[in-house]
Amino acid sequence: MARTTGSDGEKTEAAVREAAVGLIARLGYEAMSMRQLAAEVGVQAAALYRYFPTKEELLFTLMREHMEGLLESWGTARPITPDPVARLAAYVENHIAFHIERRHATHVSNMELRSLSHERLTQILKLRTAYEKELRAILRDGAEAGAFEIDDVGLTAMALIQMMTGVIVWFRPGERLSIAEVTTTYLSMTMRLVGAKIAYSDARQLRMR
Amino acid sequence: MARTTGSDGEKTEAAVREAAVGLIARLGYEAMSMRQLAAEVGVQAAALYRYFPTKEELLFTLMREHMEGLLESWGTARPITPDPVARLAAYVENHIAFHIERRHATHVSNMELRSLSHERLTQILKLRTAYEKELRAILRDGAEAGAFEIDDVGLTAMALIQMMTGVIVWFRPGERLSIAEVTTTYLSMTMRLVGAKIAYSDARQLRMR
Numbered sequence: 001m002a003r004t005t006g007s008d009g010e011k012t013e014a015a016v017r018e019a020a021v022g023l024i025a026r027l028g029y030e031a032m033s034m035r036q037l038a039a040e041v042g043v044q045a046a047a048l049y050r051y052f053p054t055k056e057e058l059l060f061t062l063m064r065e066h067m068e069g070l071l072e073s074w075g076t077a078r079p080i081t082p083d084p085v086a087r088l089a090a091y092v093e094n095h096i097a098f099h100i101e102r103r104h105a106t107h108v109s110n111m112e113l114r115s116l117s118h119e120r121l122t123q124i125l126k127l128r129t130a131y132e133k134e135l136r137a138i139l140r141d142g143a144e145a146g147a148f149e150i151d152d153v154g155l156t157a158m159a160l161i162q163m164m165t166g167v168i169v170w171f172r173p174g175e176r177l178s179i180a181e182v183t184t185t186y187l188s189m190t191m192r193l194v195g196a197k198i199a200y201s202d203a204r205q206l207r208m209r
Numbered sequence: 210m211a212r213t214t215g216s217d218g219e220k221t222e223a224a225v226r227e228a229a230v231g232l233i234a235r236l237g238y239e240a241m242s243m244r245q246l247a248a249e250v251g252v253q254a255a256a257l258y259r260y261f262p263t264k265e266e267l268l269f270t271l272m273r274e275h276m277e278g279l280l281e282s283w284g285t286a287r288p289i290t291p292d293p294v295a296r297l298a299a300y301v302e303n304h305i306a307f308h309i310e311r312r313h314a315t316h317v318s319n320m321e322l323r324s325l326s327h328e329r330l331t332q333i334l335k336l337r338t339a340y341e342k343e344l345r346a347i348l349r350d351g352a353e354a355g356a357f358e359i360d361d362v363g364l365t366a367m368a369l370i371q372m373m374t375g376v377i378v379w380f381r382p383g384e385r386l387s388i389a390e391v392t393t394t395y396l397s398m399t400m401r402l403v404g405a406k407i408a409y410s411d412a413r414q415l416r417m418r
Binding site: 028029177194 | 240320368371374394403
């Protein structure tokens, strides 16, 4: 019996997260009430507090899991090759794929940092820094190896991340372009932006080896 | 007397706008109440409704004026030269300068489209399209003249706008880099991204002529 309860609990918790992401993306975190969230999930407000003792705890959990998921997906996608072009291509592909699948969660993660307590904000920013550091390392290695032409590693990393995450603002599946087509175009823009001395198609083949 | 009242009225209206931008950027539009805004400005809630009959009217005014201001500033900054490199450089410089000065208003304009009625959303999107069209024309002219190497004009315009507007997320005056330094780096990233056959320093001189 305990097992069944646990399993129902997990389902409820997942439903709470999903509904919360949708509501916060639509209304903003400050405007969403736990009562409204409970109604959306179809449970009593008291049930929510079992999973998330405070509204801020819920926001923090959503943001932490988003960033942990991103780091994890990059951990899996990260190629073994030391080649900076192949590594950058993998970073771009993974970044776009991850965020297109999580449009609302990305929106919440980017917009609601203002609502976290200082301590929790610090934790989220640490995860972000860890993720951005991976890109900076690729850019730095590429510049040092003479494969890239980069003026400022930090600014280039920010520019690339914002350009790539921006895809979620306008991309809708089933319209003019497929995810693969969008990714291909973003890959060639990225390679030109970093002054890569190699065409992307060659980079792709490099990765496949 | 009427004149004095009018002048006070203009001051109050400006104070309302400024306070509204700050509150919406901090709390989100849905969470902000007109009562709260009135308290922030130091007037009665009834006074607000003289300027903005509804809360949505206020949001719409903020967004419309932001976009009209952007179009107007580009109208002034737009160089007469047909040279696509010089025009692109001017677009980048103006875009970054305009948004760095209006960080909160930019945040509100990007985040709160969800809260506009369909008709008003359409009006704002028309202004956005007009502004983006200017960039697409520059990119298209550059590609046709063989000055740029561009795979997809629409995607390149979105990528550039999101990369440039992203500056407001991390840029703080008085830190490591000045606005001029940031702009110079973004200009060279832009020129590489569009595959410009000319270095930015030459483009700058071209504009100065």
